[in-house]
Amino acid sequence: MLYESDEEEDAIDDYIYDMLNEKSNASSQLKQGPVQHKMKQLEKSLLGTDESDLLILRAMEENELDEKYDKFAAKRDAELEERLKRVQNYVPLDSKCTNSDKPKGSVPKAILSEDLYDETDDWCCVCNEDATIECDGCEDDNKFCKECFFQTHRSEFADYEATQHKSRKYQKRRS
Numbered sequence: 001m002l003y004e005s006d007e008e009e010d011a012i013d014d015y016i017y018d019m020l021n022e023k024s025n026a027s028s029q030l031k032q033g034p035v036q037h038k039m040k041q042l043e044k045s046l047l048g049t050d051e052s053d054l055l056i057l058r059a060m061e062e063n064e065l066d067e068k069y070d071k072f073a074a075k076r077d078a079e080l081e082e083r084l085k086r087v088q089n090y091v092p093l094d095s096k097c098t099n100s101d102k103p104k105g106s107v108p109k110a111i112l113s114e115d116l117y118d119e120t121d122d123w124c125c126v127c128n129e130d131a132t133i134e135c136d137g138c139e140d141d142n143k144f145c146k147e148c149f150f151q152t153h154r155s156e157f158a159d160y161e162a163t164q165h166k167s168r169k170y171q172k173r174r175s
Contacts, residue, residue, distance in 0.1 A: 122172045124148050130172075137165025 124131045125141035126148035133149045135142045144152065153162045 117173060122170075126152065131170045133167050134170040135165050135167045137162070143170055 120128075121143075122131055123129065123143070124145040125143055127145060129145040129148075131143035132146055133144045135144060135149065135153065149167065152158055153165055153167070
């Protein structure tokens with residue numbers, strides 16, 4: 001034996017076997033001729049790869065789902081239209097319920113600003129007691145009780161401008 005081990009001998013045998021198989025494949029391609037070889041290449045390119053086959057299959061499945069959903073949507077729309085027609089053509093059994101163009105009563109009159117009364121409008125703007133004095137110089141919060149008016153307009157702590165304001169007795173609108 002020329003080889004050191006059986007493993008080396010097996011490896012060499014496998015190599016020789018593979019080389020012989022490659023030569024037989026090449027010779028079979030040569031036997032087919034260049035036209036058949038070209039045809040095989042075209043066939044492989046036209047049939048596509050596994051990835052393109054998967055994409056085509058997925059697109060076909062999605063198309064089937066779309067068609068199935070379109071049928072479902074058409075059926076649902078037809079059912080809704082049928083229900084709408086039935087509702088529109090519905091006549092109540094009770095003849096007392098008739099739609100007439102006559103009003104059901106008199107038209108209510110419009111609410112006037114005098115009708116809108118809030119009891120808080122009569123309160124002092126500082127302490128929420130009943131207001132007794134109205135200040136003409138104050139803009140929004142101009143109703144005061146005697147105590148608060150004195151504190152904000154006449155006391156030594158009052159603002160100078162507020163001491164110049166004119167006041168009058170406040171009359172409640174409603175009680």
